[in-house]
Amino acid sequence: MNSIVSLVPLFPLLGFLINGLFRKSLSKTAAGIIGSGAVLLSFIISVYLFSDIKGNEGYIVNLFDFINVASFKISFAFQVDQLSVLFLLIITGIGFLIHVYSTAYMKEEVPADFARYFAYLNLFVFSMLLLVLGANYVIMFIGWEGVGLCSYLLIGYWFSNTDYNYAAKKAFIMNRIGDLGFLLAIFWILGKLGTATYSEVFDLRNTLSETDITAITLLLFVGACGKSAQIPLYTWLPDAMAGPTPVSALIHAATMVTAGVYMIARSNVLYAMSEVSSDVVAVVGLATAILAGTIALYQNDIKKVLAYSTVSQLGFMFLALGVGAYTTGVFHVMTHAFFKALMFLGAGSVIHAMGGEQDITKMGGLYKKLPKTTWTFVIGVLAISGFPFTSGFISKDEILISVFEKSQVLYWFAVFAAVLTAAYMFRLMWLVFFGGFRGTHEQEHHLHESPAAMTIPLIILAILALVGGFVQLPEAFGGKEYFNEFLSPVVPAMSHEGSSVATTEYYMLTGTVIGLAVIYFLTRKKFAVSMFEGVYTGVKKFLADKWYIDELYDAFIVNPLNAFAGFLKSVVERSGIDGLVNGVGRFVNYSSRQVRLLQSGQVGSYILFMVLSITVFFLVFWNQDNIAHFLTNIF
Amino acid sequence: MPIQYYIALASCLFCIGVVGVLTRRNAIIIFMCIELMLNAVNLLLVAFSKMSFGAHPGASEIAAGTDAQLFVFFIMVVAAAEVSVGLAIIVMMYRNIHSVDINFLNRLKN
Numbered sequence: 122m123n124s125i126v127s128l129v130p131l132f133p134l135l136g137f138l139i140n141g142l143f144r145k146s147l148s149k150t151a152a153g154i155i156g157s158g159a160v161l162l163s164f165i166i167s168v169y170l171f172s173d174i175k176g177n178e179g180y181i182v183n184l185f186d187f188i189n190v191a192s193f194k195i196s197f198a199f200q201v202d203q204l205s206v207l208f209l210l211i212i213t214g215i216g217f218l219i220h221v222y223s224t225a226y227m228k229e230e231v232p233a234d235f236a237r238y239f240a241y242l243n244l245f246v247f248s249m250l251l252l253v254l255g256a257n258y259v260i261m262f263i264g265w266e267g268v269g270l271c272s273y274l275l276i277g278y279w280f281s282n283t284d285y286n287y288a289a290k291k292a293f294i295m296n297r298i299g300d301l302g303f304l305l306a307i308f309w310i311l312g313k314l315g316t317a318t319y320s321e322v323f324d325l326r327n328t329l330s331e332t333d334i335t336a337i338t339l340l341l342f343v344g345a346c347g348k349s350a351q352i353p354l355y356t357w358l359p360d361a362m363a364g365p366t367p368v369s370a371l372i373h374a375a376t377m378v379t380a381g382v383y384m385i386a387r388s389n390v391l392y393a394m395s396e397v398s399s400d401v402v403a404v405v406g407l408a409t410a411i412l413a414g415t416i417a418l419y420q421n422d423i424k425k426v427l428a429y430s431t432v433s434q435l436g437f438m439f440l441a442l443g444v445g446a447y448t449t450g451v452f453h454v455m456t457h458a459f460f461k462a463l464m465f466l467g468a469g470s471v472i473h474a475m476g477g478e479q480d481i482t483k484m485g486g487l488y489k490k491l492p493k494t495t496w497t498f499v500i501g502v503l504a505i506s507g508f509p510f511t512s513g514f515i516s517k518d519e520i521l522i523s524v525f526e527k528s529q530v531l532y533w534f535a536v537f538a539a540v541l542t543a544a545y546m547f548r549l550m551w552l553v554f555f556g557g558f559r560g561t562h563e564q565e566h567h568l569h570e571s572p573a574a575m576t577i578p579l580i581i582l583a584i585l586a587l588v589g590g591f592v593q594l595p596e597a598f599g600g601k602e603y604f605n606e607f608l609s610p611v612v613p614a615m616s617h618e619g620s621s622v623a624t625t626e627y628y629m630l631t632g633t634v635i636g637l638a639v640i641y642f643l644t645r646k647k648f649a650v651s652m653f654e655g656v657y658t659g660v661k662k663f664l665a666d667k668w669y670i671d672e673l674y675d676a677f678i679v680n681p682l683n684a685f686a687g688f689l690k691s692v693v694e695r696s697g698i699d700g701l702v703n704g705v706g707r708f709v710n711y712s713s714r715q716v717r718l719l720q721s722g723q724v725g726s727y728i729l730f731m732v733l734s735i736t737v738f739f740l741v742f743w744n745q746d747n748i749a750h751f752l753t754n755i756f
Numbered sequence: 757m758p759i760q761y762y763i764a765l766a767s768c769l770f771c772i773g774v775v776g777v778l779t780r781r782n783a784i785i786i787f788m789c790i791e792l793m794l795n796a797v798n799l800l801l802v803a804f805s806k807m808s809f810g811a812h813p814g815a816s817e818i819a820a821g822t823d824a825q826l827f828v829f830f831i832m833v834v835a836a837a838e839v840s841v842g843l844a845i846i847v848m849m850y851r852n853i854h855s856v857d858i859n860f861l862n863r864l865k866n
Contacts, residue, residue, distance in 0.1 A: 729778050
């Protein structure tokens with residue numbers, strides 16, 4: 122009965138195989154049904170597992186030995202506990218909605234490409250499920266690599282576009298840098314403890330020295346930085362928007378990029394032991410949140426704004442993890458999955474209506490033609506900005522309170538980041554949906570609400586974004602923290618000092634309302650307009666150009682590496698290796714040509730050589746003892 | 757006479773033969789030089805045979821050292837056969853290229 126969990130990743134795997142192998146013969150309807158159905162089945166089983174695990178101990182399902190060498194054993198096992206089941210729900214639930222949405226969004230593709238898309242998507246879901254279900258770091262790493270691969274494949278889905286391929290490669294390579302850190306951490310754990318199974322590692326954690334713990338946690342965090350787009354490895358995520366929009370929603374907002382958060386939440390006992398690592402996580406997270414927030418303020422591509430917003434929100438999650446509020450970080454993963462998937466799908470709907478246009482300077486006033494998209498998107502904006510009692514308010518509020526208890530300095534920076542979030546989101550909302558239309562007549566004529574397969578997922582996600590936070594409503598507002606309670610067997614919640622929290626909560630509530638009201642009116646005046654150039658100068662240009670981080674990387678890492686590779690190619694490869702190999706050939710050629718002259722056809726010379734050889738032979742024969750003696754003296 | 761005299765004479769003959777083969781171009785002279793080397797060896801065989809004759813009293817006649825002298829006869833017979841073949845080749849060569857100079861023999865064709 123326990124092994125029912127292995128069905129969860131099995132269905133998407135089957136879906137991947139069917140869609141992948143028969144993609145040329147499947148119709149679009151069939152491919153869509155297989156792709157979505159596989160994830161729906163996984164979701165149903167996940168719901169069953171969820172109801173089953175509630176309040177129970179987690180358990181491990183051993184499938185087979187993955188590596189078995191002498192005393193060293195790594196089993197292919199699934200960990201079923203509250204944390205992994207929660208992620209199962211997020212992945213399969215939101216994954217299903219996005220699959221359904223994709224059937225409409227991708228319907229212009231030819232059938233073979235359509236099936237290929239769903240095959241990749243199912244493979245992604247499979248890998249992601251493997252990642253969260255693995256009972257040891259090695260299985261997690263397999264899933265980790267799998268999602269990286271699928272991310273690459275889906276970013277480069279329209280592979281005939283060279284720029285998209287570059288974006289895919291960039292994502293893959295930057296992820297590899299992080300993966301190296303993760304891999305080193307696994308080696309370190311295996312080297313010190315001889316096991317990678319979570320429960321055993323956590324039981325043995327006290328045998329590790331402080332250096333070991335710090336090194337392991339920091340290396341794991343390097344892995345998380347790559348996958349979850351934190352400084353300094355975040356630049357791939359905005360470029361990853363080259364992929365189809367539902368892919369951005371699923372992979373680059375709701376699930377894959379939160380893998381780093383999952384990993385740290387899973388390893389929370391290790392992070393709790395290392396003050397240094399936790400501080401690094403918190404500071405990097407906060408810095409990322411602010412950096413990405415400032416960039417998002419001046420982007421003109423609707424998906425780029427959302428991408429930087431994702432980076433920024435991921436920064437918030439890491440901030441929460443860094444200050445020790447692990448459940449809060451995971452909670453923000455969940456709420457963020459709701460509202461960010463919602464907004465990406467909303468953006469997809471807008472792009473669909475605009476006929477592929479992504480530039481927000483050419484949009485405006487879409488609320489008249491796309492009512493459902495508009496109102497669900499507005500709900501997403503309110504949630505991410507932290508409008509009271511939406512899911513985003515509750516999760517972000519809790520992050521801020523946790524940070525406040527840890528450090529006041531960090532708190533004010535975090536508040537600044539939250540203000541940035543609200544500012545760029547309201548800007549986006551006004552520019553896209555309100556004011557006057559700024560596009561061409563053709564586009565205006567083309568505007569239409571998306572089909573039901575796209576709007577129904579939007580509505581479901583909007584409801585979740587609105588009320589999804591209530592599972593964790595603070596006691597100050599008469600709620601109960603069910604979410605913390607649910608996760609408590611795996612991830613301990615941060616304890617707040619009871620008395621002050623309630624007052625702080627009310628202060629935060631008031632502050633949020635005032636702040637949002639100010640931002641609302643400021644941005645409305647500025648951005649709900651009929652004319653918007655979107656051209657910036659000075660500091661704004663600096664931010665619009667993303668702090669020139671890409672250019673910085675190009676100048677200091679990419680170009681020197683290219684130059685070095687060019688040096689290796691032209692000097693070491695061409696002149697060195699090739700020169701050596703060709704040189705041997707040329708030498709043999711040349712010497713053969715010279716030696717050939719010996720065969721002159723002159724009988725006399727042959728006889729001379731014969732006589733000389735015989736003479737040498739006899740000399741050697743008679744003196745062999747002396748020669749042997751001589752040789753032994755030399756060597 | 758001491759054996760050294762024979763060895764010295766045979767060595768001289770052999771060297772003359774070698775140098776003759778190496779330096780001369782006339783096929784007949786080269787042929788004669790080869791015969792010279794052959795006979796230098798024959799001379800040595802006879803000389804060593806004479807030297808060791810009776811060195812082992814009581815041994816059979818062959819073991820006593822006469823076997824080498826028998827060898828010499830064989831060699832002479834074989835040499836005679838070889839000469840006839842060799843001279844025949846030289847005659848053929850003369851018929852073809854009207855010369856017995858071996859430097860004209862640097863081609864196998866024609």
